[in-house]
Amino acid sequence: MLSFNILVLVATLYVTFLFAVAFGADSRARQGRLGWLKSPFVYTLSLSIYTTAWTFYGAVGSAARNGLEFLAIYLGPTLVFVGWWWFLRKLVRIGRTHRITSIADLLSSRYGKSAGLAVVVTVLAVAGTTPYIALQLQSVALSFSVFAQIDEGSTAPGLQAIAFWVAAGLAVFTILFGTRTLDSNEQHHGVVMAIAVEAVVKLVALLSVGIFVVWGVANGPGDILARIDAADIDINSASGSRWVTLLLLSAAAIVCLPRMFQVTVVENSDEQHLRTASWAFPLYLFLMSLFVLPIAVMGLTEMPAGANPDLFVLTLPIFHDQDLLAMLVFLGGFSSATSMVIVATIALATMVSNHIVMPIFLYRSGANLQLSGDVRNVLILSRRFSIVAVLTLGYFYFRVTGGSSALASIGLIAFTGVAQVVPAMIGGLFWRGATRKGALAGLVAGFSLWIYTLFLPSFEGVWLMNAEVLLNGPFGISALRPQALLGMNDMDPLVHALIWSMGVNAVLFVVVSLMTFPSPLERLQGAQFVNVLELSQAEASWKSMSLETDDLLVMAQRVMGNDAAVTLFQRAAAEQGRQNAMPEPTREFVDHLERELAGSVGAATAHAMIGQLTGGASVSVEDLIAVADETAQIMEQSAQLEAKSRELVKTAAQLREANTKLTEISVQKDGFLSQISHELRTPMTSIRSFAEILRSGDKMEPADIRRFSGIIHDESQRLTRLLDELLDLSFLESGQATLNPSEGELSSLIDRALAAGISSTQTPQITIHRNEGREKIRVTTDLDRLSQVFINLASNAQKYCDATNPELTIRVARRDGQVSIDFADNGSGIAPDQRDIIFEKFSRLSDASAAGSAGLGLAICREIMRNLGGTIRYVPGKGGAAFRVTLPIA
Amino acid sequence: MSEQGNPKFLDVKSYRRKRWIDAARILPLVGAIGILMPLPFLFLATDDAQPALPLAIYFFVFWLALILAAFVMSYRLPREDDLTDG
Numbered sequence: 010m011l012s013f014n015i016l017v018l019v020a021t022l023y024v025t026f027l028f029a030v031a032f033g034a035d036s037r038a039r040q041g042r043l044g045w046l047k048s049p050f051v052y053t054l055s056l057s058i059y060t061t062a063w064t065f066y067g068a069v070g071s072a073a074r075n076g077l078e079f080l081a082i083y084l085g086p087t088l089v090f091v092g093w094w095w096f097l098r099k100l101v102r103i104g105r106t107h108r109i110t111s112i113a114d115l116l117s118s119r120y121g122k123s124a125g126l127a128v129v130v131t132v133l134a135v136a137g138t139t140p141y142i143a144l145q146l147q148s149v150a151l152s153f154s155v156f157a158q159i160d161e162g163s164t165a166p167g168l169q170a171i172a173f174w175v176a177a178g179l180a181v182f183t184i185l186f187g188t189r190t191l192d193s194n195e196q197h198h199g200v201v202m203a204i205a206v207e208a209v210v211k212l213v214a215l216l217s218v219g220i221f222v223v224w225g226v227a228n229g230p231g232d233i234l235a236r237i238d239a240a241d242i243d244i245n246s247a248s249g250s251r252w253v254t255l256l257l258l259s260a261a262a263i264v265c266l267p268r269m270f271q272v273t274v275v276e277n278s279d280e281q282h283l284r285t286a287s288w289a290f291p292l293y294l295f296l297m298s299l300f301v302l303p304i305a306v307m308g309l310t311e312m313p314a315g316a317n318p319d320l321f322v323l324t325l326p327i328f329h330d331q332d333l334l335a336m337l338v339f340l341g342g343f344s345s346a347t348s349m350v351i352v353a354t355i356a357l358a359t360m361v362s363n364h365i366v367m368p369i370f371l372y373r374s375g376a377n378l379q380l381s382g383d384v385r386n387v388l389i390l391s392r393r394f395s396i397v398a399v400l401t402l403g404y405f406y407f408r409v410t411g412g413s414s415a416l417a418s419i420g421l422i423a424f425t426g427v428a429q430v431v432p433a434m435i436g437g438l439f440w441r442g443a444t445r446k447g448a449l450a451g452l453v454a455g456f457s458l459w460i461y462t463l464f465l466p467s468f469e470g471v472w473l474m475n476a477e478v479l480l481n482g483p484f485g486i487s488a489l490r491p492q493a494l495l496g497m498n499d500m501d502p503l504v505h506a507l508i509w510s511m512g513v514n515a516v517l518f519v520v521v522s523l524m525t526f527p528s529p530l531e532r533l534q535g536a537q538f539v540n541v542l543e544l545s546q547a548e549a550s551w552k553s554m555s556l557e558t559d560d561l562l563v564m565a566q567r568v569m570g571n572d573a574a575v576t577l578f579q580r581a582a583a584e585q586g587r588q589n590a591m592p593e594p595t596r597e598f599v600d601h602l603e604r605e606l607a608g609s610v611g612a613a614t615a616h617a618m619i620g621q622l623t624g625g626a627s628v629s630v631e632d633l634i635a636v637a638d639e640t641a642q643i644m645e646q647s648a649q650l651e652a653k654s655r656e657l658v659k660t661a662a663q664l665r666e667a668n669t670k671l672t673e674i675s676v677q678k679d680g681f682l683s684q685i686s687h688e689l690r691t692p693m694t695s696i697r698s699f700a701e702i703l704r705s706g707d708k709m710e711p712a713d714i715r716r717f718s719g720i721i722h723d724e725s726q727r728l729t730r731l732l733d734e735l736l737d738l739s740f741l742e743s744g745q746a747t748l749n750p751s752e753g754e755l756s757s758l759i760d761r762a763l764a765a766g767i768s769s770t771q772t773p774q775i776t777i778h779r780n781e782g783r784e785k786i787r788v789t790t791d792l793d794r795l796s797q798v799f800i801n802l803a804s805n806a807q808k809y810c811d812a813t814n815p816e817l818t819i820r821v822a823r824r825d826g827q828v829s830i831d832f833a834d835n836g837s838g839i840a841p842d843q844r845d846i847i848f849e850k851f852s853r854l855s856d857a858s859a860a861g862s863a864g865l866g867l868a869i870c871r872e873i874m875r876n877l878g879g880t881i882r883y884v885p886g887k888g889g890a891a892f893r894v895t896l897p898i899a
Numbered sequence: 900m901s902e903q904g905n906p907k908f909l910d911v912k913s914y915r916r917k918r919w920i921d922a923a924r925i926l927p928l929v930g931a932i933g934i935l936m937p938l939p940f941l942f943l944a945t946d947d948a949q950p951a952l953p954l955a956i957y958f959f960v961f962w963l964a965l966i967l968a969a970f971v972m973s974y975r976l977p978r979e980d981d982l983t984d985g
Contacts, residue, residue: 080958084934087962091969092927094920094976238952249938256934284976288969295962302955 016156016339023340024178027203027347031186035199046198047278049285055201055272056290057208059086059263060297061141062148062346063420065211068298070319072305081252083298085259087291093283097273099438100264101283103541104274108608111360112270112430118612119437119538120445121531127364127613129449130430133456134267134360135399136464137426138353140419142403143410145346146172150407152342155323156335169408176404179350180397187355188392196276200351204272207344212296214341218322219300221334222307226325233303240306254504258421261428267356268349275356350403358395366391367614385567388609410468422467425507429455432515436522441535447522455514463506466491558591561602564618568609577605674849688731692724734865741872748791748876755828756784758792759819762799767807775807775815775834784821786828788898794873795896798881801866802832802892809890810836828898831884833891844883919975926968933961 034046045051064082071079089097109115113134117127150168186199227233263269277283308321316324323342326334370387432455433448465474474491482490492502494509527535558578565574581592581601592598599619606615699717703709740746763777788795806817812835820831839847848871867881874881879896937954 077955077958084930084958084962087965088927088930088934091930091965092924094923095927234952237955252938253935256931281978284973287973288966291962291966291969295959295966299959 013157030206031199031203034202038198049282051205052282053286053289054205054208057293058204058268058348058352061349062145062342065342065345066319066322068301069305069321072301073309073318081255082259083294085256086263089260089263090287090290093287097283101274101277101280103538108604113360113364114612116433119534120448121528122613122616123445124613129452131360131364137423139402139406141423142350143407144419145350146407149175149346152339172407176400180400183351183354183396184393188389201276204348207348210344211341214337222304226307237306250504251501254507258424261431262424265427265430268353271352271356354396354399357399358392361395362391422463426459429514432518441539444522444525444527445531446525447518450521451514451518454517455510458510462491462509558594568606692728696721696724738865738869751792752789753792755786756781758796762796763803766800766803775817778818790877798870798873801870806834810834812836827895829893829895831893833887834889836889838890916977923972923976930965
């Protein structure tokens with residue numbers, strides 16, 4: 010017979026062994042020799058914390074009471090894992106991409122890194138999990154007491170003392186292996202390894218009992234099947250609606266329970282492990298439930314009436330004096346309980362410290378993060394504090410409700426509580442339109458309804474809600490009866506609670522999401538989550554421009570520890586190609602760092618911490634819009650600059666043109682000046698020489714004297730004419746010239762001009778073409794001046810036309826109140842580059858045939874026409890030099 | 900029908916891969932239907948207690964079949980690096 014003390018000794022040895030396993034795995038992981046620690050089978054076995062002591066012992070009890078109902082608890086998770094391609098794959102990818110640390114972190118991150126949402130989910134998780142932890146403590150204590158009852162001579166301590174020591178031991182284990190590392194993955198290799206070992210122990214234990222029952226107690230499978238067939242297992246006590254409810258609840262629980270989320274998503278080190286787990290985990294569940302029915306049937310038939318069916322697994326071997334088997338079963342149950350408590354505590358502590366303790370700490374320390382001491386220590390301390398707090402809460406819960414049937418049913422109640430996360434979670438993963446407000450509304454409503462319809466009534470009127478309220482509703486309002494809302498009587502309380510809480514939750518979630526508008530960060534995160542399988546990266550990011558790398562390093566050291574932070578920064582620097590230097594705070598780097606930090610403190614907190622350093626809030630689309638605005642402004646300015654610069658280019662071109670013209674004119678002017686000095690000098694020289702001859706020569710013939718003085722006279726006249734022309738031009742230019750308008754006929758004017766301008770002695774004689782009929786136009790203007798223009802043009806034609814048979818065509822036309830007179834010759838015309846300057850003063854083209862002209866003729870013509878209100882211009886394309894004079898006529 | 904529409908020229912490998920993904924998506928639905936199917940005529944049966952055994956055997960066999968299907972698929976479904984669809 011097993012003595013209680015031996016049992017305690019064995020349990021202690023077993024725990025020591027687990028410590029060793031955890032320690033060994035942890036050190037291997039620290040040395041980077043992960044090896045089989047990363048095996049998909051370790052991952053699958055760690056998932057087995059789904060089967061807690063509640064299912065380890067309770068499944069048989071459930072089978073004894075409700076027939077096949079226990080199967081639903083296993084079939085729900087089977088469906089989820091078999092359908093991993095739909096949901097788990099996406100969930101795990103998101104968890105890994107965004108460094109999700111808990112289910113609260115997942116929702117917070119999805120809905121715009123909302124701190125409020127994280128707090129609500131954390132509270133919900135604590136409320137749903139604490140009773141569950143109490144349940145495990147109770148089951149361990151109960152299994153101890155089974156042995157204590159048998160070993161009557163021993164001085165076994167009471168249930169509560171056992172529970173206390175178990176809780177204390179678990180706290181030590183969890184603190185040791187759950188908060189040793191604070192690495193960015195939030196993965197605990199030691200813990201995972203230990204629970205994998207425990208998973209094997211509980212499977213072996215249950216299979217052993219099963220084999221013993223089938224082949225040891227009964228006579229093989231045939232006999233056991235016959236016994237099951239004959240047994241009075243009342244499967245009708247379970248209803249179809251309850252079956253569906255349990256399926257849904259267990260399917261939801263496999264991802265929503267904080268501990269399941271921890272092992273499935275957070276501790277996942279390789280997405281491909283899901284591939285193996287998709288069949289291996291259902292297989293594990295299959296094996297765990299394979300012998301449940303035989304054990305239940307044998308217990309019902311073999312054990313004395315009134316024996317607790319929940320303990321058949323343990324009492325059957327004891328009944329048959331199988332001490333070793335009983336010991337194994339005890340260890341199996343112990344394993345189920347402890348592994349669940351350890352992981353649940355880690356998961357809860359992560360949530361509590363990341364979403365409640367750290368935000369409060371950050372808020373209190375204000376913007377003074379760098380001076381406020383070591384964040385890493387604070388983080389670990391808060392994690393440890395949270396672990397102790399969660400376990401203490403569980404223990405006190407057990408003390409208050411221990412032993413009551415209230416605790417026994419807490420498993421499904423907890424499932425229903427955490428399942429409230431489902432709408433927001435699935436909606437968040439598959440629907441971009443899901444908003445933070447919708448999630449919050451659904452969660453709060455579902456959570457409240459769960460408390461009202463299921464959690465409080467589970468105390469059966471003992472605690473908080475009294476029996477009177479339970480029976481007749483608050484204030485006697487029967488429509489508000491917690492277990493029959495709006496008169497929904499005759500319903501299983503669990504089904505009733507699930508329909509109400511989940512129904513209202515889902516409806517509110519959808520309706521509020523449809524009606525509200527998500528914040529920019531929410532939209533970005535939503536797109537990232539929903540499309541995680543299509544695009545892998547690129548999150549809403551920091552502008553980071555105002556960041557100093559030093560500040561980042563200081564903060565990272567405080568959160569991640571010195572070595573990890575330095576390694577991270579060195580790697581980033583190397584990636585940026587900067588050896589032995591700090592990395593640049595580029596967007597990618599800050600994003601990466603934020604994710605690493607999120608692995609330790611959660612997305613919202615990491616975002617807030619980096620936000621403090623960037624000196625701003627998050628970067629959001631608002632910031633991006635501001636940047637876009639600035640960009641738009643810059644673009645507008647640059648467009649203006651461009652326009653101005655275009656204008657400048659135009660002006661510069663004009664200036665260049667003007668300058669070229671000026672230079673040309675200046676050259677012309679220089680030429681003219683030398684010309685005019687020459688022109689003045691030539692007559693002056695001959696006047697002077699002939700005057701000297703006249704003065705000194707006394708024996709001169711009178712004929713010579715006449716000839717000489719004639720020359721002097723002619724030259725003086727030429728000088729005078731030249732000076733007259735200059736004077737005339739300057740008068741015309743300054744507008745001082747006086748006009749004497751009179752009326753005359755154009756044809757006679759041209760007659761006169763040709764007579765004066767065309768010399769009849771010059772050869773070759775120029776031929777004149779005119780249409781006299783068209784010249785019968787009367788004009789009122791300064792006729793002398795106009796004829797001066799005509800004379801000039803006619804004499805120019807004669808002088809410059811280089812054709813062998815020179816011709817001059819004069820054509821008069823009348824249009825639009827103007828008369829135009831063209832003088833066109835048949836010479837070679839004027840080269841295009843010189844057309845601009847022929848009207849300038851002092852201009853004269855080649856000197857070839859320019860005898861006796863100072864180059865003022867056309868300039869004077871232009872000034873005359875300007876004074877007369879008309880124009881004179883060169884007309885190209887007429888076959889030779891052609892000038893058009895236009896004059897307004899009344 | 901396009902000129903190159905002859906099925907002979909389909910990329911058989913990628914076609915098979917896509918059909919395995921289809922199968923993986925259908926599997927949980929098949930599972931759910933199989934698990935819920937016995938409801939009407941087993942749980943809702945009114946009169947004398949139904950024998951639990953046939954039902955239990957049905958569930959366990961079906962369960963095992965599901966696990967087997969998942970096992971086969973876990974080797975057939977594409978890995979990340981050769982995945983082309985979303």
